[in-house]
Amino acid sequence: MHRGRxxxxxxxxxxxxxxQTTLFGDGGVRPLGVAPALVTLVIIAxxxxxxxxxxxxLGFTAGMLMDLMGSGTLGLWAMTLTTVAxxxxxxxxxxxxSLLLTGSIVFGLTVMGQVxxxxxxxxxxxxxxxxxxxxxxxxxxxxWNLLLAVPVVWVLGLVLSPSxxxxxx
Amino acid sequence: xxxxxxxxxxxxxxxxxxLIAIGFLIATFDVRSEGDSVSNVMREGTQSIFTxxxxxxxxxxxxxxxxxxxxxxxxxxxxxxxxxxxxxxxLEAREREVAAIEEEVRQLEAIVGxxxxxxxxxxxxxxxxxxxxxxxxxxxxxxxxxDGIVAGQAVIDEQGLVGRVDLVSANxxxxxxxxxxxxxxxxxxxxxxxxxIVSGRxxxxxxxxxxxxxxxxxxxxxxxxxxxxxxxxxxxxxxxETADAEVGFxxxxxVNPSARLSEVDYVKVIIGWTALDADLSDGVVDTNTATTTTxxxxxxxxxxxxxxEEEG
Numbered sequence: 001m002h003r004g005r006x007x008x009x010x011x012x013x014x015x016x017x018x019x020q021t022t023l024f025g026d027g028g029v030r031p032l033g034v035a036p037a038l039v040t041l042v043i044i045a046x047x048x049x050x051x052x053x054x055x056x057x058l059g060f061t062a063g064m065l066m067d068l069m070g071s072g073t074l075g076l077w078a079m080t081l082t083t084v085a086x087x088x089x090x091x092x093x094x095x096x097x098s099l100l101l102t103g104s105i106v107f108g109l110t111v112m113g114q115v116x117x118x119x120x121x122x123x124x125x126x127x128x129x130x131x132x133x134x135x136x137x138x139x140x141x142x143x144w145n146l147l148l149a150v151p152v153v154w155v156l157g158l159v160l161s162p163s164x165x166x167x168x169x
Numbered sequence: 170x171x172x173x174x175x176x177x178x179x180x181x182x183x184x185x186x187x188l189i190a191i192g193f194l195i196a197t198f199d200v201r202s203e204g205d206s207v208s209n210v211m212r213e214g215t216q217s218i219f220t221x222x223x224x225x226x227x228x229x230x231x232x233x234x235x236x237x238x239x240x241x242x243x244x245x246x247x248x249x250x251x252x253x254x255x256x257x258x259x260l261e262a263r264e265r266e267v268a269a270i271e272e273e274v275r276q277l278e279a280i281v282g283x284x285x286x287x288x289x290x291x292x293x294x295x296x297x298x299x300x301x302x303x304x305x306x307x308x309x310x311x312x313x314x315x316d317g318i319v320a321g322q323a324v325i326d327e328q329g330l331v332g333r334v335d336l337v338s339a340n341x342x343x344x345x346x347x348x349x350x351x352x353x354x355x356x357x358x359x360x361x362x363x364x365x366i367v368s369g370r371x372x373x374x375x376x377x378x379x380x381x382x383x384x385x386x387x388x389x390x391x392x393x394x395x396x397x398x399x400x401x402x403x404x405x406x407x408x409x410e411t412a413d414a415e416v417g418f419x420x421x422x423x424v425n426p427s428a429r430l431s432e433v434d435y436v437k438v439i440i441g442w443t444a445l446d447a448d449l450s451d452g453v454v455d456t457n458t459a460t461t462t463t464x465x466x467x468x469x470x471x472x473x474x475x476x477x478e479e480e481g
Contacts, residue, residue: 017301018219022226025299026308027434028234034303052181060188064195068215070300071307071335071345074208075196079189086185114303121304124196127350128304131371137303 006054008159009046013062016042021069034136036144038152039066040113043081044106044145045153047088048095049160059085073124080117084109099150106149110142213338216309220341223298224311289400289441291325292316294342296434306349306369308332310436313340317440323394324436329404329427330354330394331436342438346430347405348372355397356405356424360390367392367405367424374409374423382420385413392424400442 016038022028024035043059050058063078070077091105115138121128131137199208294310312318314337324331324344333352336343345352346369353368356377365379377392390408394401404427412422 014222018222018226020301021219021298021309022223023230023234026430027296027299027432028230030431033431037302039301053184056181056184056188060192063192065215066301068212069219070302070305071343071349072305073196074199074211075192075194077302078195079192082185082188082192086181089181117302117304120196124200126304128371130350131304132374133303133372137372141303 005160006050006058009050009054009058010061012042012046012156012159013039013058013065017062017065017069031144032136032140034133034140034144036148037110037113037141038145038148040081040084040110040141041106041145041148041152042156043085044088044109045149045156046085046160047092049156052086052089055085055089056082059083072121072126076117076120076124076126079120080113083116084113087112095153102153103146103149107142107146110145111138114138114141209336212336212343216336216341216343217338220298220309223309227297289439290317291437291439291441292318293435293437294318296344296436304371306332306346306352306371307335308344308346308433310342310344310438311340312438313338313342315339318342318438319440319443321443323399323403323439323442325403325439326428326433326436328429329406330399331428331430331433333399334438344436347375347426347428348430354399354405355395356392357395357401358386358390358408359393361386364395365420374425375406377408377420377422377424379414379420382414383416385411386420386422387411400439 020035020038024030024038029035039062043055043062046055046058059081060078063076063081064074066077066081067074087109088105091109094105095102118128118131118134118138128134202208292312294312294316296308297311298309299305300307310324318334318337320334320337322334324334330347332344332346332349334342335345347354347367348369348371350369350371353366355364356367357364358379361382361384363379363382363384365377365382367375367377370376377386379386386408388408388411392405392408394403394405396402406424406426406428409423409425412420414420
């Protein structure tokens with residue numbers, strides 16, 4: 001059991017959350033007014049390195065933390081990031097050395113996460129679908145995640161010992 | 170590369186579905202409980218854990234943020250400088266006029282025996298964090314209950330209304346911005362004195378609805394709070410699109426917020442005024458119960474309505 005690796009992964013989620021709310025928060029680095037979805041990116045990038053069950057729990061935990069620090073209904077990001085983690089786990093075999101494929105997965109799963117959150121938010125009365133910048137808030141985080149995918153995947157690969165990542169099933 | 174067994178895949182799928190079900194139950198509970206004390210305690214607890222890290226990172230990252238901000242804005246700095254120089258000349262002239270008018274008002278008040286209104290007490294706070302996603306219209310400030318802040322108080326910057334305090338802990342508080350779709354405020358059009366309700370749309374201009382409008386509103390008209398949910402006279406913004414009033418129909422248009430919501434660093438919380446309406450424990454305004462009650466509480470100095478001459 002590689003519990004140490006899960007702890008490191010959880011630490012990565014916490015760091016991503018802190019950076020998301022400060023460095024990429026309001027008044028911070030927000031190209032075109034929208035920040036990258038860093039927590040979503042970390043959850044996606046953990047796919048090849050963490051066992052599926054732990055990955056799902058990490059996604060749920062990260063989502064709950066986002067819900068608790070955000071303004072919306074509790075549980076929405078938890079469901080969203082659990083779904084993203086599940087999809088990422090199912091696609092772990094596709095995380096290869098191909099930058100194009102990895103980038104496509106990051107972009108696609110980020111868009112998927114944003115869309116799921118908007119739909120869930122609307123379902124639970126948050127009126128997110130009426131947001132005047134809806135398209136930008138869905139697409140731009142995915143674009144920034146695409147650009148950040150290389151350093152984030154590289155750093156996670158470094159700290160999570162890519163040499164024996166084959167243990168994950 | 171990553172072999173998977175059918176048994177493990179099933180376990181993972183079951184866990185996935187279980188977590189989704191738990192998330193759904195939590196969301197349902199949260200909606201039904203309408204932000205009760207349990208969820209608020211959880212939110213406050215989580216925020217208090219993250220606050221030291223956020224403040225530390227914010228402090229370390231400030232130079233980097235400033236550098237990136239400066240680089241991205243360098244092209245417009247020269248033009249902005251010229252514009253501001255022109256603006257200074259105009260404002261200096263206005264300042265002289267305002268001083269003369271203030272003196273005149275003081276004399277008139279002395280004549281009719283009316284005391285000059287006192288300024289509402291405020292607390293200056295710094296924003297150190299925002300919501301974790303693009304859909305969160307909240308900001309965290311470094312002042313809380315120990316500084317006299319309670320839920321429901323108005324938050325302003327030097328330009329106008331920023332939002333409302335909606336969650337308070339001992340040393341921190343959360344602000345829900347006026348752009349939040351769940352926030353609305355009773356307002357008055359300065360030029361016509363007619364009232365309406367503005368509500369957030371997540372981003373950008375606010376939605377304005379006037380149910381008993383008899384006069385048109387024009388682009389650039391000043392919109393201020395009417396004193397029902399926020400202290401009266403706080404600048405909310407200016408009408409973005411001209412709209413005509415038709416008898417029997419709701420006048421709908423948009424308002425550009427005056428506050429620099431995406432750039433604000435320091436804000437003031439008006440601690441000397443609380444809304445008369447009940448049901449503000451969660452800081453979310455129910456548009457269905459919004460009233461247009463006015464009070465005699467005077468506006469603050471920092472975001473007060475300019476005189477009609479200034480509006481010109």
